[in-house]
Amino acid sequence: MTAMLDHTPKMTHAEVTRDVVATLQTPSRGYYLALFGAIGLFLVGLGTFVMLLKEGLGLAGYNPPIFWSVYITTFVFWVGIGHAGTLISAILFLFRSPWRTAVYRSTEAMTVFAVMTAGLFPIIHIGRQWIFYWLLPYPNQRWLWPNFKSPLIWDVFAISTYLTVSTTFLIVGLVPDIAAVRDKMSGWRKKLYGALSIGWTGADSQWRHYTRGYVYLAALATPLVLSVHSVVSWDFAMSVIPGWHGTIFAPYFVAGAIYSGIGMVMTLVIPLRKVLKIEHLITEYHFDNLSKLTLLTGSILFYAYTMEYFVAWYSGNTFEQTTFWMRAFGPMWWGGWTMIICNGFVSQLLWFKKIRTNLTALFVISIFINIGMWFERFVIINSLGNDFLPYAWGRMNPTWADWGILAGSFGWFGMYFLLFARTFPVVAIQELKEIIPMPRRKRGAH
């Protein structure tokens, strides 16, 4: 409790509103630079997508036996990124961790936009995007329904539910803050925020149901966080492909997803707090805690990597052993080692408090995490290249169409995140006020 109070911002409620509302005023040159950069990348992706529509999926490096290569790697990467948001907003809310208040809004927004980005990839991959709705439980003319025993259908339900619930959670949390912004604005902005605040006044009759509802939403979102990446992992683990068929996959994927998500949070929030001038709201204390969570999940991941090799050796299964031998010493060895170094070893630097509170070091580490986690999925997909018959072995050959869509996904994500940061409070006003005590006239009253 003392530790919590020590780190409570030394501000009044009015200062919190003033400083957060100030982030919505005229943005700096750095902001516009980042936004135009993101839009540029998005246009690269859009151009590539138009070419894919025109020429077909052959433009991408679809090479037997690895057909869906960079796109599924990037799909899983973005779904993983989307995990930190709901973990920080829902799980840490239930655990009553006060440090989440300053960072949870930006991580929730990151979650929604990351899952939106991930959702593009199955649609890009199917080739005929105009019939994507066949993925939904929608019968064809012969009343033939989807196969509900397939993990791919589970994934459609898991990701759609996650996107809906995360978006709902973000919007519900935003309503009181939009009302606070409304009351500080004038002209058309007041009208716009007034409409978005759906009549919120902060009356006791509203808080009474809101606070209860928020707890239940957090309680529902908590198992969802753990389930989504478990379901994504079953896309792989339910098959009999060597390197994929492991019971360790669900916890391994969930830990990796949280690890990558926090990595992306740091990549985004470290520059954002400077650009929006909110360094006094998101402090080293918050990054220290984020780093501890990164260290925990990174260590679980390192353990999972080690166990994968151990299980392959201990199983005595030639196919498993070959897959893991190829992962470390085969033609794609550089991918395997990039993953282990960036995720396993780099995360261990966070044992040191000096590094955990050095934002430059953390920013560099977060870039390593992003690269490492993309490579983790790249390496897992590459397991397809060495299955049971050496005759059928092959390698992934990404082309410009793969890299174009990958770059476009970063642009699409960055564009939404930056527009969000400009339009809505990236720091939760009402939750910060909840932890900052209101002034009292009588000392020691209540």
Add this chain to the structure above:
Amino acid sequence: MAKTVSGVLASFKYEDCAVDAIKGLKSKGFKDLTVYSAAPNHLIEEALDQPVSWVRAFTLIGALTGCAAGFGMSIWMSLDWPLLVGGKPIAAIPPYVVLGFELTILYGALSTVAGVIILSALKSLKGRPFKPEFSDDTIGVFVPCPPEQRSTIRLFLEGVGSEEVTEHGA
């Protein structure tokens, strides 16, 4: 334009003064107070002594409906076109747990939000005054009362430490 409710609106900068005002008003028999605050406040909740919200009923009903819908949909659709896959039963329960779980969460979450909106709307705030500083750093207490009681309540609210008291209504 909603008709203004007759009553007195008080603004408080100090939390304990607002709590004293609420307790005092409740002891005088004023039950239909409206208290505005920028963030949830446990002292105000305690002073108002309201029953626990019924949002939980919405959550439970939504979650149970989702669970039934998830299992029901997958079992019915499998039986509607009985196709043998991987030697498993036509309507196999273990793989359908995923669908049952996902829809439990989805329906539970959406009905929770519906519950918050419906229950909040049940108490109409139309005609009750509001000031922008209530979403900033001030607690607002509105006491609906007939015009003849306004001056007594005004004196009481000023006495417990309200910074500003205004009378509303015809």
